[in-house]
Amino acid sequence: MQIEAVKAAYRRYARIYDVVFGAVLQPGRNAVLQALKLKPGDRVLEVGVGTGISLPLYPRDVRITGIDVSREMLERARARVARAKLPNVDALLEMDAENMAFPDASFDKVVAMYVVSVVPRPAKLIEELHRVCRPDGEVFIVNHFQSENPVIGTLERALGAFSAQIGFDPQVDLRSLVPAAQNGDVRRVNLFWKMVRLRNGVSHKL
Numbered sequence: 001m002q003i004e005a006v007k008a009a010y011r012r013y014a015r016i017y018d019v020v021f022g023a024v025l026q027p028g029r030n031a032v033l034q035a036l037k038l039k040p041g042d043r044v045l046e047v048g049v050g051t052g053i054s055l056p057l058y059p060r061d062v063r064i065t066g067i068d069v070s071r072e073m074l075e076r077a078r079a080r081v082a083r084a085k086l087p088n089v090d091a092l093l094e095m096d097a098e099n100m101a102f103p104d105a106s107f108d109k110v111v112a113m114y115v116v117s118v119v120p121r122p123a124k125l126i127e128e129l130h131r132v133c134r135p136d137g138e139v140f141i142v143n144h145f146q147s148e149n150p151v152i153g154t155l156e157r158a159l160g161a162f163s164a165q166i167g168f169d170p171q172v173d174l175r176s177l178v179p180a181a182q183n184g185d186v187r188r189v190n191l192f193w194k195m196v197r198l199r200n201g202v203s204h205k206l
């Protein structure tokens with residue numbers, strides 16, 4: 001996946017995103033929001049915030065910053081924030097999650113929902129998630145990861161040939177990407193998606 005292909009894919013998806021991916025991806029968003037255990041005043045970064053579909057789920061007493069590379073997806077997120085009058089969203093910024101402009105340790109919790117298999121360099125993304133999270137903070141990832149089932153694995157490889165067109169790579173391997181996740185906190189959301197909770201301060205540099 002190249003960043004221009006990602007932007008082109010989400011330029012196409014933006015108008016229909018909520019209808020096509022709203023309900024179907026909701027279990028993972030709900031799982032993360034529950035696991036975050038947010039406290040009043042917590043600073044949260046959501047990378048790949050997309051149309052901001054998860055924003056109404058956050059408690060009103062935390063501070064949220066969202067970033068995305070797709071201008072069209074962000075436009076929808078801004079419209080949603082205005083429509084729903086969400087006072088807890090500090091900023092929605094056009095920014096590459098693989099190379100963020102935030103100083104180290106800027107956030108208490110960092111969230112990436114359905115983004116790891118979309119970015120060109122997933123390992124770089126994860127490094128950045130940890131960098132901008134405070135040393136004892138937490139990083140939450142929801143994603144589809146390569147299946148251990150040989151039949152599904154074959155289907156994923158076939159689908160992988162079209163990753164630029166469909167806008168995600170179905171072959172991202174959790175264990176090689178996040179070694180600590182092997183013994184860390186990995187929870188299956190459903191047949192397709194897993195949630196990974198990583199404590200910061202444990203080295204996840206690849």
Ligand SMILES: C[S@@+](CC[C@H](N)C(=O)[O-])C[C@H]1O[C@@H](n2cnc3c(N)ncnc32)[C@H](O)[C@@H]1O
Pocket residue numbers: 006010021025029047048049050051053054067068069070073095096097098112113114115118119120
């Ligand atoms: C599958 S959507 C997920 C959106 C949202 N998190 C959700 O739960 O529906 C992936 C999002 O990641 C964004 N994205 C992809 N690569 C990115 C990057 N390098 N930096 C920031 N956002 C990126 C896309 O533009 C898209 O909005």
